[in-house]
Amino acid sequence: MSRVAVIGGGSVGLACTLELLRDGHSVSLIEPGPFGGSQAASHGNGTLLNPSSVIPVSCPGLWRKIPGYLMNRDGPLTIRWSYLPALLPWLSRFAAAGATPAKVAAIARALRPLLADAPALHLALAQDAGVGDLIDRQGVLFVFPSRTAFAAEALSWRVRHDNGIRWLELDADELRQREPSLNPRYTFGLLATENGQCRDPGAYVAALARHAAALGATIVPNRATGFRMRSGRLQAVTTQNGDVACDKAVIAAGAWSEPLAAAAGDRVWLQTERGYHVTIADPGIEPRYPAIPSDGKMACAMTPAGLRVAGQVELAGLDDPPDWRRADALLAFARTVYPGLPADPPPERVTRWMGHRPSTPDGLPVLGLASGCPDVVHAFGHGHVGLTAAAMTGKIVAGLVAARPAPFVLTPYAATRFRP
Numbered sequence: 171m172s173r174v175a176v177i178g179g180g181s182v183g184l185a186c187t188l189e190l191l192r193d194g195h196s197v198s199l200i201e202p203g204p205f206g207g208s209q210a211a212s213h214g215n216g217t218l219l220n221p222s223s224v225i226p227v228s229c230p231g232l233w234r235k236i237p238g239y240l241m242n243r244d245g246p247l248t249i250r251w252s253y254l255p256a257l258l259p260w261l262s263r264f265a266a267a268g269a270t271p272a273k274v275a276a277i278a279r280a281l282r283p284l285l286a287d288a289p290a291l292h293l294a295l296a297q298d299a300g301v302g303d304l305i306d307r308q309g310v311l312f313v314f315p316s317r318t319a320f321a322a323e324a325l326s327w328r329v330r331h332d333n334g335i336r337w338l339e340l341d342a343d344e345l346r347q348r349e350p351s352l353n354p355r356y357t358f359g360l361l362a363t364e365n366g367q368c369r370d371p372g373a374y375v376a377a378l379a380r381h382a383a384a385l386g387a388t389i390v391p392n393r394a395t396g397f398r399m400r401s402g403r404l405q406a407v408t409t410q411n412g413d414v415a416c417d418k419a420v421i422a423a424g425a426w427s428e429p430l431a432a433a434a435g436d437r438v439w440l441q442t443e444r445g446y447h448v449t450i451a452d453p454g455i456e457p458r459y460p461a462i463p464s465d466g467k468m469a470c471a472m473t474p475a476g477l478r479v480a481g482q483v484e485l486a487g488l489d490d491p492p493d494w495r496r497a498d499a500l501l502a503f504a505r506t507v508y509p510g511l512p513a514d515p516p517p518e519r520v521t522r523w524m525g526h527r528p529s530t531p532d533g534l535p536v537l538g539l540a541s542g543c544p545d546v547v548h549a550f551g552h553g554h555v556g557l558t559a560a561a562m563t564g565k566i567v568a569g570l571v572a573a574r575p576a577p578f579v580l581t582p583y584a585a586t587r588f589r590p
């Protein structure tokens with residue numbers, strides 16, 4: 171058995187840690203922040219466990235839309251002018267990644283096995299940690315103002331169907347019966363029945379960390395800075411506060427993984443796609459399902475703290491300050507989705523959050539052995555689907571550490587795909 175250092179204690183790092191402990195390794199978990207804390211994307215995401223989320227953000231015709239993203243500060247995707255020069259190399263690869271229907275279909279095929287069964291896999295992890303009640307498997311509603319609006323997304327739904335994703339179609343009446351709190355402007359819906367939800371992702375990650383510690387993981391409250399190698403083999407992960415001796419290491423530091431991957435021999439294209447959420451406590455409505463309105467491009471879901479509305483893609487730097495207008499835009503649209511929400515909730519009932527999706531241009535994570543050292547495993551870059559994909563990622567990583575055959579082909583996730 172090996173001594174494994176896992177770098178990063180978000181949902182991905184925790185799932186890896188628990189699978190490695192299950193295999194009998196001795197695990198050090200290196201995380202400078204609080205487990206489940208707001209520094210991590212795993213804290214404030216849309217809560218959805220969506221095996222149906224196989225469609226990349228990059229889509230045919232994206233290039234033509236980029237000027238609009240630069241000019242329109244109110245849309246669901248915005249780019250900060252000041253960040254454009256630094257962003258351009260990633261942005262050009264992003265636009266190219268989904269430029270044709272065939273490319274979109276290939277990405278979807280690659281993502282599918284990483285996401286399939288996610289609600290069941292998370293339920294098992296959560297139950298082991300004593301928080302099985304945080305995982306729901308009720309399905310997720312996709313709602314449209316009309317069948318025409320649904321038809322406008324025909325490519326993505328056809329690709330989903332080709333990948334075995336199934337749903338129930340709901341007309342206006344059926345939608346109303348399923349979800350009375352929804353605005354009647356939504357007259358067509360799909361219930362993606364295999365999707366689920368983690369009702370409180372921050373509490374979930376914190377519970378997984380407590381469980382990992384109880385199973386013997388050593389918690390190292392430091393920031394990893396690189397690797398110490400000898401003759402091509404790993405000796406330790408270096409941190410701001412000393413070395414962590416290990417035979418294997420896993421890079422699971424989300425949006426902060428790029429310099430660590432470079433230290434392990436791989437140049438990767440990783441950006442933060444910043445996103446926001448707003449939570450309205452005591453919202454006065456009780457939606458039964460999480461919902462994604464097609465005209466809002468956001469996730470709306472009940473959490474123990476209230477209604478959480480999460481979304482927005484803001485391309486800006488890791489250290490740039492939040493632009494809370496993005497969160498306000500989510501709050502304003504939430505009232506369009508649920509007319510029963512209070513028009514002007516008191517400020518103490520509204521909380522806002524900004525976080526960093528770790529995003530590659532093609533929307534696929536980086537998963538596999540590092541080029542510079544076979545003892546280092548990449549497990550980052552899960553973009554919009556990292557909570558969903560975390561559970562299967564943990565299994566893949568444990569398999570790589572143990573040199574077991576992977577359950578599906580990992581080539582699409584290789585760091586080497588970024589080489590010129």
Ligand SMILES: Cc1cc2nc3c(=O)[nH]c(=O)nc-3n(C[C@H](O)[C@H](O)[C@H](O)COP(=O)(O)OP(=O)(O)OC[C@H]3O[C@@H](n4cnc5c(N)ncnc54)[C@H](O)[C@@H]3O)c2cc1C
Pocket residue numbers: 177178179180181182183200201202203209210211212213214215216217218219220392393394395422423424425426427443444445446447469480481482525526527528549550551552553554555556557558559
């Ligand atoms: C608004 C929004 C909505 C989203 N909605 C969904 C959704 O509904 N469903 C879904 O599946 N996904 C969703 N996502 C994406 C998902 O949240 C992320 O893909 C996922 O949380 C990434 O997990 P992670 O563990 O890789 O990274 P993180 O959760 O960001 O964790 C990384 C951790 O690494 C630590 N770290 C950083 N640097 C170092 C270092 N040098 N050394 C040690 N530790 C370090 C950080 O402190 C952090 O705790 C959403 C994201 C956003 C922003």
